[in-house]
Amino acid sequence: MRRVISGIQENKVSKPQIVGISGNLASPSRTLSLVVSTAERIARESGGEARVLDISDLWGLGEIRSRAGAPPAVEAALKAVEQADLLVVGSPVYKGSYTGLFKHFIDFIDYRSLIGTPVALLATGGSDRHALVIEHQLRPLFGFFQAQVLGTGIFLTEKDFSDGEITDAVLKARFDQLVREGVDALRPFRSGARTEAAA
Numbered sequence: 001m002r003r004v005i006s007g008i009q010e011n012k013v014s015k016p017q018i019v020g021i022s023g024n025l026a027s028p029s030r031t032l033s034l035v036v037s038t039a040e041r042i043a044r045e046s047g048g049e050a051r052v053l054d055i056s057d058l059w060g061l062g063e064i065r066s067r068a069g070a071p072p073a074v075e076a077a078l079k080a081v082e083q084a085d086l087l088v089v090g091s092p093v094y095k096g097s098y099t100g101l102f103k104h105f106i107d108f109i110d111y112r113s114l115i116g117t118p119v120a121l122l123a124t125g126g127s128d129r130h131a132l133v134i135e136h137q138l139r140p141l142f143g144f145f146q147a148q149v150l151g152t153g154i155f156l157t158e159k160d161f162s163d164g165e166i167t168d169a170v171l172k173a174r175f176d177q178l179v180r181e182g183v184d185a186l187r188p189f190r191s192g193a194r195t196e197a198a199a
Contacts, residue, residue, distance in 0.1 A: 016186045018043045019084035020052035023091030023102025027056060031124045033164045034156060035090040038120060038175070042086065042182040052088075053077045055101050062101055067108045077105070082113035086182055087147070089138065090122035093130040097137050098123070106141065114145035118185035120178055121153040124161070131155045148185065152178040 020039035022032040036052050043050035055061065060071040070078065081087065091098035121138045123130070134153035142149050152174055160168045166175055 016043075016046055016048035016085040017080075017083065018046070018048050018050045018086045018088060018182075019080050020050065020088040021055065021081060021090070021102070021105070022052060023055050023089075023099045023105075025056050025092070025099055025101060027054070029054075029056075029092070030156065030158070030161050031090045031092045031122070034122050034124060034154070034161070035088050037164060038090075038122060038154075038178070038182075039088040041179050042088065042120070042186075045179060046183045046186045048085070048186060051080060053080065055099075055105055058105070061105060064108075070108065074105075074108075078108055082110055084117065086118045086120070086186055087114075088120045088122065088182075089142070090124070091138070093123050093125035093133045096130060096133065098133065098141075103141075109145070111145060114142070114147045117145075117147045118182060119147045119149050120182050121149060123153070123155045125155065125157055127157060150178060150181040150185065152181055154178055 018039050020035040022029065022035040024031040032052070032054055039050040039052055042048065058074050058077055061074050064070050064074065067078070091102045119142045121134050123133050123138065125131070125133065134155055139149055139153070154171065154174055156166065156171065160166060160171050166172050
């Protein structure tokens with residue numbers, strides 16, 4: 001469960017924590033670049049702090065069968081996601097779905113920890129045939145967690161992205177809209193409240 005806690009000690013308001021999850025399997029990665037740019041911009045415009053988790057860097061993730069057996073780096077990554085104030089989630093698309101390693105990571109998240117957490121959804125693919133992955137795969141996945149999935153999702157192909165920047169004008173506008181939605185979802189921090197996972 002999530003609750004709103006006011007009255008931070010010494011009247012200090014913690015910065016919102018924006019955590020990105022990139023489901024890419026190799027580097028360099030367009031997906032990773034997109035997740036980083038999205039998380040950093042939302043953090044910049046909300047006064048928050050951004051951290052991005054590259055799934056391909058989590059050594060041993062693919063070998064674990066229970067959270068109890070997770071290596072320290074994987075456990076730390078899971079806790080970062082569970083404690084995030086906003087998630088930016090992205091995956092490359094293969095055969096119409098997100099990567100298996102990405103789903104394997106998500107499977108170890110406490111199902112109660114993301115209730116009400118804002119989530120921005122991103123995906124990249126080789127062609128527009130994969131464009132519905134956000135609506136048919138990612139949105140239902142985070143709906144299961146009862147997360148607050150932002151209304152705008154971004155799907156990009158190689159032709160839409162160059163040197164870490166979105167080149168398509170329509171997609172740029174959608175990206176700006178997604179950022180605004182993310183910043184709006186973090187408004188409680190600007191009013192002196194913060195959200196935390198309940199014990």
